[in-house]
Amino acid sequence: MSELLIRNGFVFDPLQGIKGDRMDIGIKGGKIVETSALNNPKTIDAAGMTVMAGGVDIHSHVVGPKVNVGRLFRPEDKLFKSPHKRCSRMEMGSSVPSTFKTGYDYARMGYVFVNEAAMPPLHSPHVHEEIRDTPIIDNAAMPVFGNNWFTLEYLKNNEIENNAAYTAWLLRATRGFGIKVVNPGGSEAWGWGLNCLHIHDPVPYFDITPAEIVKGLIETNERLGLPHSVHLHCNNLGNPGNYTDTLDSLRLAEGYTPKNDFGREQVMHVTHLQFHAYGGDSWKNVESRTKEIMDYVNAHDNITVDMGQVTLDETTTMTADGPFEYHLRAGNNLKWANVDVELETAAGVVPYIYSPKIKASTVQWAVGLELALLAKDPMRIFLTTDHPNAGPFTRYPQVIAWLMSRAARDETMKTFKWLDRTIDATSIDSIDRELTLYEIAQMTRAGPARALGVSNMYGGLAPGMDADIAVYALNPGDMPSDPAGIEKAFSRCAWLVKDGVVTVRDGEVVSEPAKRTVWVDVKVPENAQVQRDIYEHFLRHYSVKLDNYSLFEEHLHNSRVIEVDTT
Amino acid sequence: MPKKVENVGCPYCGVCCDDLVVTVSDDGKKILEVENACAIGNQIFHHATGGERIRLPRLRQPDGTYKDISYEEAVDYAAKVLYNAKKPLIYGFGSTNCEGMAAAAKVAEKAGAVLDNCASICHGSSFLAIFDNGYPSCTLGETKNRADVIVYWGANPAHAHPRHMSRYSIFPRGFFTGKGHKSRKIIVIDPRHTDTAQMADIYLQVKQGHDYELFDAFRAVVRGHEIPDQVAGIKREQIVEVAEILKKARFGTIFYGMGLCHSDGRNHNVDIAISLTRDLNDFTKWTIMAMRGHYNITGPGAVWSWQYGYPYCLDLTKRDIAHMNPGETSSVDLAMRDEVDAFFNVGTDAGAHFPIDAVKHLRKHPWITVDPNINMASEISDLHIPVGIVGVEVPGIVYRMDNVPIQYRKVIDPPEGVISDEELFERIHQRLCELEAEETAKEGAKAAPEGVRAGSEP
Known part of the structure; x- marks a missing residue:
């Protein structure tokens, strides 16, 4: 059994409350062990460096049909050649990287787990094919439920038990991880070219509201006791004045408490909050409403959120919020791809350029950072860019630098064409807070792992957990005076150990250990009604046969199943 | 006992029928019967065990x-x-x-x-158009469940995709389309009066190689502009009539074939077809799909x-x-x-x-x-x-x-x-x-x- 000892690093492990103590970490057989359990380990000298658990990304679009449309229809996104040493496969793409580049780039940043943010259930074999071709990092994928006809019909009739049985069936059929909700009701309305902008707008034909869908899915989730909570992309994304709708959505979680055996403490995760925190009534007078939003989030323990930080890059937006992408293409008149998926969801893809020369972009930039800087508990707000929507994940190190350094923010703000107006419309200039390495570890590992219900395996360094460890060339006692140094250290970790194998050294991939597909298998009592409903819809309305819909075992790669028994 | 294998996918065309039932002989060596497949799909299965193989x-x-x-x-x-x-x-x-x-x-x-x-x-020329203009599309089940207007342009599924019309577009009864064929308007646009054109409520015999102009005319009318008396061999009245049908659809799909991407104009024909689809989404819901050939x-x-x-x-x-x-x-x-x-x-x-x-x-x-x-x-x-x-x-x-x-x-x-x-x-x-x-x-x-x-x- 291979043994490793990471010696003398400054260890940050929020799950155990370790705040930069100089410690040794032992590794044996792919797991973290007490150092006393080692016989003759190879040693990694981490003296003067920062040691954290491997990074955990709670929300990123990395595999699946809409990601692949983004790759396919943007040849211009392959302008740059990879600067890295050649790994076993070629690396292509920038805002929407190839599967290989995705795996390698996450590993270079010290990440080991990435949760695909939206899987259209009908396309699950595609998602799993791409997972197979994404090296190193472990993946989970959340099927979308918020516009699914079964879900809409059950919840309209308040049949939580049936919805729970269907949810369990679909998680198994797609080898999915949890309940994703994107623009509840709105993407179904988009089937007719319509939308649901507010949580009480009825869904055409189905006669249910987004509010009822979200509450019903929270009840379903807690009845099943899934590792992760409902993962919500709110209605009315990306529009000035939408913060009131966001507050309405956040309030839907009131009165619910988490029920699960996985250490999860929230009942709702609200994703890419940056896109949902705008005041004003047009892009001319758009303003930050992060204070109202974060006051609410700070006061309510049963909610977690992630940032969706705008990185001021040219990127490719993609979401199951079909009507939003239609709306966006009318704004920038760039090419637009759309896929409505029968009975389930929709998706759209539009390229987008966030520029320091455009006020809307710089206000969005400030809004994202304000959310994190106003947060009281970094265990409940996570670092994301809603990759690639607000910016590519490869910019996380830059975001970390902005969060840790007022000087880094000021440096960026100097490039804004409409700096005064941005400052007027936001509160970013009045915030001096600089996050610590411990808080960054909370936002990038411990917090997301706990919210996903996987903190017994990922996101921490306690004995028994997976030996996924990132070492960064940063000395907490002697941080670089130039924030670019922070960005550099987080861009290319000094070491990444994945499953006990040295995977990255000095920022270059040196081995490609087998990755895993993490999914949730829920046992529920037999439900003849739901079985019959599934049979009927497949007989009459789907364009594929029921027996060809569920993922065949041979298309699931390196399975790591989390079992939940409700019977 | 011969064994029946159900829910078998067909390795012929891009329709990818997955409802075939194949009967295999007792010893598992010979394919005896193929149900639900078109004549061509049927032949692929029988050929596997019917003749000499390399x-x-x-x-x-x-x-x-x-x-x-x-x-x-x-x-x-x-x-x-x-x-x-x-x-x-x-x-x-x-x-x-x-x-x-x-x-x-x-x-x-x-x-x-x-x-x-x-x-x-x-369909390489389709990719070129998609690189430039995107691809507002949907899955075939969406068309089956919602579409009340279907356009086949430069495509002849009656021969090339034999079960396309019955599985997805013209005939099936879907969730919001319970009346099947009766509730749908079928428009076929093709210089040849194909067997698919026989199915059409409205058939437009576009002049060979003039598809781009006809799309242009539709876009002009949809956006409220005047057009000449005749475009691409089609009379103005007919263009206006069809444009109205497109605008008033609840949900429409344009299926296009090699008639667009391999006649004069190629990727530009597809490009403007996508533009028309974009335009129509300002009025109602429209989608477009390439009739990809092989499975x-x-x-x-x-x-x-x-x-x-x-x-x-x-x-x-x-x-x-x-x-x-x-x-x-x-x-x-x-x-x-x-x-x-x-x-x-x-x-x-x-x-x-x-x-x-x-x-x-x-x-x-x-x-x-x-x-x-x-x-x-x-x-x-x-x-x-x-x-x-x-x-x-x-x-x-x-x-x-x-x-x-x-x-x-x-x-x-x-x-x-x-x-x-x-x-x-x-x-x-x-x-x-x-x-x-x-x-x-x-x-x-x-x-x-x-x-x-x-x-x-x-």
């Missing part, structure tokens, strides 16, 4: 005849051809599974080859996009970066310029489909065909490697014309000893790695070329 790779001899060789010898031959070629071309993939495509890409990357698929001579020709576009970011015409010869430039890196153009020095024809028939001059150039160099059957390409090859028939003897994932992945089954075993495309390419890859290692051991690692760098100090 069971071993065949190598061309100096006297022009073929001699059976082992798979091991064939793998070695193929790997050496790739290893020694400066710019090999690996082309085809209309008729295999995605696992095979992924394995072939691994080989192409290792060998520094050009990797291309049949879209190159088919898994959508597959390589998907697989190679997630692996390299390009759907076709991938030049991997630089090894650390892929590039795509149809016209430069497209198979026929490369062949016409005699730019490649080895050719792999995989799951298609370049011998039948390529211009004769292109075939003549390719024929000067080693030509290897990978296909279950004898076809024109296999008959002019230096090496023919038979593989199992996907969907009949080999399972795997294929992508339907709407990009929906369909999991295909195997109904019988391949002829004894015959391997899959995936296994074949994995073995070639393995052999390539061995050849590389042998070379390195012999000569030491390839050093950077010696000499004085331009611009360096004297």
